[in-house]
Amino acid sequence: GDSVTQMEGPVTLSEEAFLTINCTYTATGYPSLFWYVQYPGEGLQLLLKATKADDKGSNKGFEATYRKETTSFHLEKGSVQVSDSAVYFCALRSPPRGSNYKLTFGKGTLLTVNP
Amino acid sequence: GAGVSQSPSNKVTEKGKDVELRCDPISGHTALYWYRQSLGQGLEFLIYFQGNSAPDKSGLPSDRFSAERTGGSVSTLTIQRTQQEDSAVYLCASSFFEQTEAFFGQGTRLTVV
Numbered sequence: 001g002d003s004v005t006q007m008e009g010p011v012t013l014s015e016e017a018f019l020t021i022n023c024t025y026t027a028t029g030y031p032s033l034f035w036y037v038q039y040p041g042e043g044l045q046l047l048l049k050a051t052k053a054d055d056k057g058s059n060k061g062f063e064a065t066y067r068k069e070t071t072s073f074h075l076e077k078g079s080v081q082v083s084d085s086a087v088y089f090c091a092l093r094s095p096p097r098g099s100n101y102k103l104t105f106g107k108g109t110l111l112t113v114n115p
Numbered sequence: 116g117a118g119v120s121q122s123p124s125n126k127v128t129e130k131g132k133d134v135e136l137r138c139d140p141i142s143g144h145t146a147l148y149w150y151r152q153s154l155g156q157g158l159e160f161l162i163y164f165q166g167n168s169a170p171d172k173s174g175l176p177s178d179r180f181s182a183e184r185t186g187g188s189v190s191t192l193t194i195q196r197t198q199q200e201d202s203a204v205y206l207c208a209s210s211f212f213e214q215t216e217a218f219f220g221q222g223t224r225l226t227v228v
Contacts, residue, residue: 036219042221043119043206043219043220043221043222044158044206044208044219045218045219046216046217046218049216089157089158091158101146101163101165102148102160102163102171103148103160103208103217104160105150105157105158105160106157107156107157108157108158
């Protein structure tokens with residue numbers, strides 16, 4: 001079945017440091033890939049997405065590139081801010097089997113950015 | 116409404132009691148998902164609705180869990196004879212079409228004592 005593996009946290013960085021959160025996946029066919037973010041006390045919200053190989057999703061200075069050859073979708077940001085402190089979830093949606101469009105999530109990575 | 120609404124936001128219940136959790140999706144959204152978020156476990160898929168039907172119920176942990184959706188809108192997740200291991204945050208999400216972005220509610224924090 002579909003699965004998402006992301007690096008275990010917690011990740012603690014200083015402000016302006018470079019961030020990478022690794023994400024790899026197992027899926028049938030060509031899934032769509034997503035990063036969701038959950039800020040403290042808030043619900044999950046979509047950060048960025050990519051729907052086909054070599055696509056790069058980007059938002060708020062974050063980027064992730066859909067790499068089919070390595071089945072990866074690593075999240076990166078060149079210079080993190082304290083306000084980026086949150087839990088980040090990698091997710092995939094496989095092409096539908098029947099009418100099933102289930103989203104499969106990784107376990108989440110807690111990022112803390114210190115001033 | 117403006118977003119996905121879940122109620123109650125918090126629920127404390129005694130072991131063995133039944134609970135109902137409600138989700139109001141964004142108006143017009145056809146797909147609706149339920150997930151469970153436990154500490155250290157990430158998001159666990161429970162059930163997915165397309166309209167009023169559930170093509171995938173594979174994530175429901177036991178027969179104590181059930182869900183329904185009426186009128187292609189509101190959904191209710193029911194947990195019978197609650198156990199302490201049911202304590203978690205239950206999240207609902209909806210999307211306009213299945214392939215578009217899923218919007219999440221704030222969740223219901225369930226505590227079984």
